Amino acid sequence: MNTRSMIFTLYGDYIRHYGNHIWIGSLIRFLKEFGHNEQAVRAAVSRMSKQGWLKAEKKGNKSYYSLTEHGVKRMDEAAKRIFKFKPDEWDGKWRMLLYTIPEEKRSIRDELRKELVWSGFGTLSPSCWISPNNLDDKVHSLIQKYEISDYIDFFIASYDGPGENQRLVEKSWDLEDINEKYNDFIAHYSQKFIIDRNKIKKGEMTDAECFVERTKLVHEYRKFLFVDPGLPEELLPEKWYGNHAAMLFSDYYKELAEPANRFFESVFQDGNEIHNKDESYNVLNHPLMTD
Incomplete structure (x- = not known):
């Protein structure tokens, strides 16, 4: 998990719901939980700024970073796809x-x-x-x-043959490979979900550990944005693991949400304006989650 990708995940799943900007000190503190040092965080933030994803703002002796308009748009697009668990109805076109x-x-x-x-x-x-x-x-x-x-x-x-619409799918995407990736995700996270759910119920998992696991979960699941085209159900193979993976992600995400967010706020409140939190944001029922 490279530092740049983790920063994207933190902005997408947390920071953008809290006014969209964060003190670099807090960002360094969050990334420390994943083994990333200060130098790596500062280098990644600098690179993301040059690429047009982040913009800097000075307040006193503190540096704050927020998503640019381009960054916000990309995070919105990604979130709508991550938390959308069923495709739209296909118009046949x-x-x-x-x-x-x-x-x-x-x-x-x-x-x-x-x-x-x-x-x-x-x-x-x-x-x-x-x-x-x-x-x-x-x-x-x-x-x-x-x-x-x-x-x-x-x-x-409209496709007018000589084959069926599935013929275009087979030519354009490797669904077998994507399905295998979903199967690997399920095999790994279904066991972790059961273990962590039991640990949370017994009080054996700290808020910081839940924060790390939820961030890792989102980080891994969002990789499917780069491989899964989100095809309509009519064009998917009969045995498609994507739906199962989506439900597993949703259940696991919600299980970790409350303690993970407690940890985020405990760190974020030092040096940031926590009162900028979006009032419509509910960690237990993500506004973009759809059945």
Whole structure:
């Protein structure tokens, strides 16, 4: 678990609900629980600032960091996918994006590819990306962000054979590999969930330990954002482990939530404005969790 990724997780699951900014001293204290030292935290924060994810603010002799507008948008997108446990109903249409970005804009092309994968697009063929999900707004946002309207064509279409829709899925994603990753997650965390639930009931698990375990849980589960396109149920294999993994994540997350948040607030209240907490945020019933 690299320091940068852990900081993203902390912002996504905690800090953004408490005014979105944090004293660097508190961030160092939180990351210490995971074995990250001060030097690593400061280096990661500096790198994230240069990449446009964080912005700094000085108050007296203290430095505070908050997510940029770009960072907030990415955290919102990620949270909506992490805590959404069932896909939207499919309209039967495919979103198709084709591009011919010239070699001199190779860096933009590489960034676009990363964004498309993260958003859930799959590659039907070189430079042809598809998704059954309504990602129209996302596509138009990417076109505007990278200023590539001259190189992009975007279609909303129906598949008319000669095979079934599953044929497009098989060409564009390796669902067998994704399913295996979900199975590994279930095998590991189903046992940990039972053990930790019993320890919490017996008072044998500290708030700090719950904080560490919940953060690790979110950190591991959010990795599926980079591999699982979130396909509609009609396009998934009959034996799909994603739904089981989502329910396990939800149950485990809620079990750890209260003590984990107690620890967060106990550290955060020193040097930060804890009164900026979002009143709508309920740690036991995450506002984005949907059945």
